Amino acid sequence: MGKATAVANPNIAFVKHWGKADEALNLPANPSLSMNLAALTTVTTVEFRPGQASDVIVIDGQPATGQALDRAVGHLDRVRALAGTPFGRARAMVASRNDFPAATGLASSSSAFAALTLAATQAAGLSLDEAGLSRLARLGSGSACRSVPAGFAFWELEEAHQVAPPEHWDVRDAIAIVTTQAKAVGSQDGHALAQTSPLYTARLAAVPEWLAAVRDGLARRDLAAMGPAIEADALAMHGVMMTSQPSLLYWLPATVAVLQAVRAWRAGGLEVYFTIDAGPNVHCLCRAADAGEVEKRLKAVPGVQEVVVSGPGAGVRAVDWHLF
Numbered sequence: 083m084g085k086a087t088a089v090a091n092p093n094i095a096f097v098k099h100w101g102k103a104d105e106a107l108n109l110p111a112n113p114s115l116s117m118n119l120a121a122l123t124t125v126t127t128v129e130f131r132p133g134q135a136s137d138v139i140v141i142d143g144q145p146a147t148g149q150a151l152d153r154a155v156g157h158l159d160r161v162r163a164l165a166g167t168p169f170g171r172a173r174a175m176v177a178s179r180n181d182f183p184a185a186t187g188l189a190s191s192s193s194a195f196a197a198l199t200l201a202a203t204q205a206a207g208l209s210l211d212e213a214g215l216s217r218l219a220r221l222g223s224g225s226a227c228r229s230v231p232a233g234f235a236f237w238e239l240e241e242a243h244q245v246a247p248p249e250h251w252d253v254r255d256a257i258a259i260v261t262t263q264a265k266a267v268g269s270q271d272g273h274a275l276a277q278t279s280p281l282y283t284a285r286l287a288a289v290p291e292w293l294a295a296v297r298d299g300l301a302r303r304d305l306a307a308m309g310p311a312i313e314a315d316a317l318a319m320h321g322v323m324m325t326s327q328p329s330l331l332y333w334l335p336a337t338v339a340v341l342q343a344v345r346a347w348r349a350g351g352l353e354v355y356f357t358i359d360a361g362p363n364v365h366c367l368c369r370a371a372d373a374g375e376v377e378k379r380l381k382a383v384p385g386v387q388e389v390v391v392s393g394p395g396a397g398v399r400a401v402d403w404h405l406f
């Protein structure tokens with residue numbers, strides 16, 4: 083039976099996905115637009131083994147348990163259902179390795195499910211096109227559908243599509259890591275709370291305007307044209323999180339320190355804009371020529387433990403070597 087390995091990069095959304103239109107189908111409440119991060123990679127090997135009693139998932143050397151195991155097994159079940167006989171009954175050995183600085187709490191479900199989708203479908207003898215892979219990855223984790231196409235991706239309905247290749251624009255994301263602790267509430271549970279916020283519909287109403295600004299800025303490689311919309315959407319999403327019931331407050335004092343610093347640097351002429359995922363770390367978008375300066379300044383902000391700088395990344399791809 084088959085064995086295959088895939089590599090994927092996580093992505094950072096410039097306009098976020100927060101809340102579902104359909105929970106069972108994992109369809110988003112609003113369209114989102116993102117960039118894959120070349121500096122961070124997930125590698126996943128899948129082998130279907132007839133006779134193995136259950137799926138074994140090893141992530142960064144540790145056997146997966148609880149929700150992480152259930153989500154991965156659920157995704158393998160989708161692939162088995164698609165592949166049919168003889169893969170329908172075969173259990174899998176899966177190993178996955180994140181090449182991020184250890185346990186930084188950076189969003190990894192996007193690269194995890196993009197890589198798992200390609201590795202598992204290839205190991206099962208399936209050959210899906212990019213849209214098919216993106217649709218399937220979405221069922222594992224919404225944001226994973228955006229890590230399938232290369233570069234910059236737009237996700238509105240069932241799958242994400244490329245809006246620009248990575249070569250289009252060497253924009254940089256300098257990620258200020260302010261904690262290495264795993265978050266208490268993951269995005270999976272967070273999405274379900276979104277509608278309990280009185281700000282939820284207000285944010286959704288504002289998204290089309292922000293999206294238009296981001297699309298325009300991206301097309302013209304103009305950070306100043308898109309940055310204000312990127313910051314506004316991140317703040318609106320966190321406003322929804324903070325005012326949902328129960329309230330989700332992901333920020334730490336160092337998160338706020340970075341936000342204040344970014345605005346002060348910008349006032350001083352450095353072109354840099356922030357965005358924040360479901361966690362306390364801050365992604366700072368800047369031009370390639372300014373990335374060194376932004377990195378240096380971020381490292382000097384009290385509470386910043388590490389800075390990772392990334393340009394736009396490739397799409398999910400198969401490789402001819404394996405983790406086991």
Ligand code: PMV
Binds near residue numbers: 098099360
């Ligand atoms: O789509 P999910 O369940 O992986 O959640 C993504 C949530 C955010 O990272 C906060 C926003 C986004 O669009 O990536």
